[in-house]
Amino acid sequence: MEEQVDQILDKVMAAPGNVGCLLANNQGLCIGARGNVSEKSAGIIVAISEQAAKLDPNCNAPVVSLEIGDRMCIIHKNGITGAVYKNI
Numbered sequence: 001m002e003e004q005v006d007q008i009l010d011k012v013m014a015a016p017g018n019v020g021c022l023l024a025n026n027q028g029l030c031i032g033a034r035g036n037v038s039e040k041s042a043g044i045i046v047a048i049s050e051q052a053a054k055l056d057p058n059c060n061a062p063v064v065s066l067e068i069g070d071r072m073c074i075i076h077k078n079g080i081t082g083a084v085y086k087n088i
Helices: 002-014 039-053
Strands: 018-024 030-035 063-068 071-078 080-087
Touching: 002 018, 002 030, 018 039, 030 039, 039 063, 039 071, 039 080
Parallel strands: none
Antiparallel strands: 018 030, 018 080, 063 071, 071 080
16 A cells, blocks of 8 residues: 555656645544655644535535645545645
């Protein structure tokens, strides 16, 4: 599984404009991270995704977009939770 995680992270980081990415399990533990991102943020990223899903329980997992200064963090859960950081 570690090899698959590495491949996913490398593929995300290869996209133009991406400066960081993180994958976390359902307990908020960091599975992997690349670039300019803190592994310590895994728990809060999962919590944000779970809280956003409560806004409309009949909807599929939402995509959350947060602007942080000159960066954007896009969060989505599909089995595991992923966050991609981009420069804006």
